[in-house]
Amino acid sequence: MSAARILVIHTGGTIGMVPTDQGLAPAAGFERLMRTRLGERLETLPSFDLIELTPLIDSAELSPEHWNLIAAPIMARYADYDGFVVLHGTDTLAYTASALSFLLSGLDKPVILTGSQLPLSSARNDAENHLLAVLELAGRREINEVCVFFDGHLLRGNRSVKVDASAMAAFDSPGFPHLGEVGIGIDLRRDLLLAAGKPAFTPLDFDPAAVSVLRIFPGIRTTLVQAALSQPGLRALILQTYGVGNAPVGNQALLETLEAATSRGTVIVNISQCGRGAVNSGTYATGSALERAGVIAGADLTLEAAFAKLHWLVARGDTPAEIAAAMQRPFCGEQQAL
Numbered sequence: 001m002s003a004a005r006i007l008v009i010h011t012g013g014t015i016g017m018v019p020t021d022q023g024l025a026p027a028a029g030f031e032r033l034m035r036t037r038l039g040e041r042l043e044t045l046p047s048f049d050l051i052e053l054t055p056l057i058d059s060a061e062l063s064p065e066h067w068n069l070i071a072a073p074i075m076a077r078y079a080d081y082d083g084f085v086v087l088h089g090t091d092t093l094a095y096t097a098s099a100l101s102f103l104l105s106g107l108d109k110p111v112i113l114t115g116s117q118l119p120l121s122s123a124r125n126d127a128e129n130h131l132l133a134v135l136e137l138a139g140r141r142e143i144n145e146v147c148v149f150f151d152g153h154l155l156r157g158n159r160s161v162k163v164d165a166s167a168m169a170a171f172d173s174p175g176f177p178h179l180g181e182v183g184i185g186i187d188l189r190r191d192l193l194l195a196a197g198k199p200a201f202t203p204l205d206f207d208p209a210a211v212s213v214l215r216i217f218p219g220i221r222t223t224l225v226q227a228a229l230s231q232p233g234l235r236a237l238i239l240q241t242y243g244v245g246n247a248p249v250g251n252q253a254l255l256e257t258l259e260a261a262t263s264r265g266t267v268i269v270n271i272s273q274c275g276r277g278a279v280n281s282g283t284y285a286t287g288s289a290l291e292r293a294g295v296i297a298g299a300d301l302t303l304e305a306a307f308a309k310l311h312w313l314v315a316r317g318d319t320p321a322e323i324a325a326a327m328q329r330p331f332c333g334e335q336q337a338l
Contacts, residue, residue, distance in 0.1 A: 002044070003046075004082040004139030005048070006082065006085055006135055007051070007074070007083075007084050008049070008050040008087065009050075009074070009087065010050060010052045011066075011070055012053065013059050013115045014118070015130070016087065024119060026056040026057075027056075031050040034120065034131060037120055041132060045132065045136055045139075046082070046139040048135060057089070059092040060092070063208050067100070068203050070088075071201075071203070074104060082138075083111070084109070085111075085113075086114075087115060088113050088115050093148065094304040097148050098308035098309070100146045101332045102308060103202075105199070105201070106199045109144065110140060110145070112154075113147070114133075114148065117167075137149060143179075143193060144195065144196040150170055151168050152183060153169075153180075153182075155171060155172070155179060156176055156333055158305040158332060159302065161275070174276050175275065179192055194333055204315035204316055206315050209233030210310075211238070211314065212231055212237050213237070216242060216247050216248070220254075222254045229266060236268070237266060237269070238269050238303065239295065240271055240273045241270055241290070242272075245272060245281050247270075258293040259294055263294065265320045267310065269297075269306055270295045278336060280297070281295075298335070299328070299337075309326075313327075
């Protein structure tokens with residue numbers, strides 16, 4: 001058995017659900033099920049302790065306020081373990097992976113998130129292989145960041161997205177190479193892995209109202225943009241635009257609405273609707289117009305990473321100018337530098 005010790009944090013999700021008369025539902029007691037199903041296969045893997053959040057979270061119900069609950073056991077018991085595993089529902093797993101990458105700044109140990117498309121309680125499932133793999137990965141000293149493991153692929157957490165609702169290969173990082181593959185052996189891309197840092201963990205209070213998202217679509221009305229920007233408590237808006245950062249800026253009222261919002265201190269970040277590629281505001285006149293209105297280019301950030309990063313920056317008390325500057329540079333491999 002590996003000498004590494006792992007803390008597994010069960011937050012909820014399909015992986016730990018059991019059949020009920022109303023369908024699959026979260027259930028306590030996952031450790032017993034896990035040790036029973038995996039049995040002797042655990043003997044060559046790192047030893048682990050498992051804790052469960054109470055109540056368990058259906059990931060569709062996740063709010064930014066939950067991020068601290070998930071991070072808290074890692075922060076509190078960081079010195080006691082060599083690595084950490086977070087079991088999470090797939091719907092919002094990429095959001096939590098991104099948030100943890102910022103909350104757990106300066107990691108020098110692995111934090112691996114996983115879930116499954118079928119519960120461990122099912123006779124046929126993908127949960128068993130995921131659990132066996134993440135226990136081994138969480139004991140690897142080469143990994144010093146938040147990752148997502150799914151269907152044999154190790155992904156940077158803040159580059160991951162859910163790409164399929166029904167296939168076993170539910171997650172990918174379309175804009176960034178995989179950090180590793182788990183097959184017959186474990187093949188890690190050491191050239192891509194982040195170097196060990198100096199842990200500096202600070203719990204933060206997240207306001208769910210602080211960040212919102214608006215997707216541009218053909219014929220979008222200025223009144224809808226105005227409504228999005230007038231939400232109580234809003235501090236930052238993610239604008240999902242076409243291609244490399246284009247929007248219908250021939251609508252002068254739309255531009256004036258965006259400029260008025262940025263002038264009063266609302267941060268607006270421009271990210272692409274495309275799965276690959278980066279926002280480049282200077283490529284087309286439409287993108288340049290957004291930039292002149294004070295909209296910040298979000299490089300190649302995923303929606304999940306942009307959302308988590310903005311929440312993190314707002315929660316730590318950054319000013320609009322500081323947030324704008326921070327959205328231009330990577331902190332933990334989440335984006336290319338502008």
